[in-house]
Amino acid sequence: MYILRDPLPLPIQVDMTQRPSIIVAPSLLAADFSRLGEEMASVSQAPWLHLDVMDGHFVPNISFGPPVIAALRAHSKAKFDTHLMIEPADPYLEATAKAGADHITIHIENAPHIHRSLQTIRALGCKPGVAICPGTPPEALSEIMDMVDIILVMTVNPGFGGQKFIESQLSKISKIAGMIRSSGRDIVLGVDGGIDPETAPRVIKAGATMLVAGSSIFGKKDREAAIRALEAVRTEDTA
Numbered sequence: 188m189y190i191l192r193d194p195l196p197l198p199i200q201v202d203m204t205q206r207p208s209i210i211v212a213p214s215l216l217a218a219d220f221s222r223l224g225e226e227m228a229s230v231s232q233a234p235w236l237h238l239d240v241m242d243g244h245f246v247p248n249i250s251f252g253p254p255v256i257a258a259l260r261a262h263s264k265a266k267f268d269t270h271l272m273i274e275p276a277d278p279y280l281e282a283t284a285k286a287g288a289d290h291i292t293i294h295i296e297n298a299p300h301i302h303r304s305l306q307t308i309r310a311l312g313c314k315p316g317v318a319i320c321p322g323t324p325p326e327a328l329s330e331i332m333d334m335v336d337i338i339l340v341m342t343v344n345p346g347f348g349g350q351k352f353i354e355s356q357l358s359k360i361s362k363i364a365g366m367i368r369s370s371g372r373d374i375v376l377g378v379d380g381g382i383d384p385e386t387a388p389r390v391i392k393a394g395a396t397m398l399v400a401g402s403s404i405f406g407k408k409d410r411e412a413a414i415r416a417l418e419a420v421r422t423e424d425t426a
């Protein structure tokens with residue numbers, strides 16, 4: 188026989204009018220590569236650091252890979268939010284995890300066995316994420332909603348920093364936010380590309396909860412202020 192010693196916990200009251208706090212992830216792609224350590228330190232207040240791995244094949248640019256991530260790992264407390272824009276990605280999942288990634292995001296467009304790839308990422312001890320390019324419909328995500336912790340909507344065509352935000356992605360963000368609500372899962376909805384204090388209120392209003400920002404942070408002298416400005420975005424400013 189069980190004796191109930193403590194009162195039953197009351198259901199947690201969630202204020203649905205309050206928006207979730209916004210995670211800002213500075214993208215190191217926009218940093219000065221000749222001073223990566225100092226550049227990373229200049230954004231140390233941000234909880235996540237976005238690391239773009241590019242191969243010159245899946246995307247038309249080459250950036251850095253696991254050796255650079257490993258070199259940076261000991262100098263930052265931020266969650267390393269790794270975005271693999273490489274094809275194939277599977278052979279590099281283990282090296283990316285071992286280099287110190289906390290999250291590994293792969294692309295839905297180049298993962299023929301994405302179910303297995305996401306399982307592998309979780310088995311490696313990382314949070315699995317999926318990125319979706321501007322030309323891919325949101326429905327492509329429907330079969331993996333139970334497997335991902337992060338969805339990253341590309342609001343530019345991946346490959347380069349400093350591009351113009353693609354407006355048509357706003358409705359996709361809203362649709363994916365709805366899919367996340369229906370899933371009942373705690374999935375971070377990130378946006379990546381052309382995010383600045385002008386576009387941020389609109390993506391947040393559409394449902395984004397994480398902002399990857401390169402140029403609008405590293406392009407500023409005062410990075411702390413640039414991060415604060417994004418964190419403090421008010422969606423009413425979109426009216």
Ligand SMILES: O=C(CO)[C@H](O)[C@H](O)COP(=O)(O)O
Nearest residue numbers: 345346348349380381401402
């Ligand atoms: O993934 C990326 C490009 O493929 C970058 O993270 C993204 O473009 C951020 O740069 P910016 O804020 O300058 O647009």
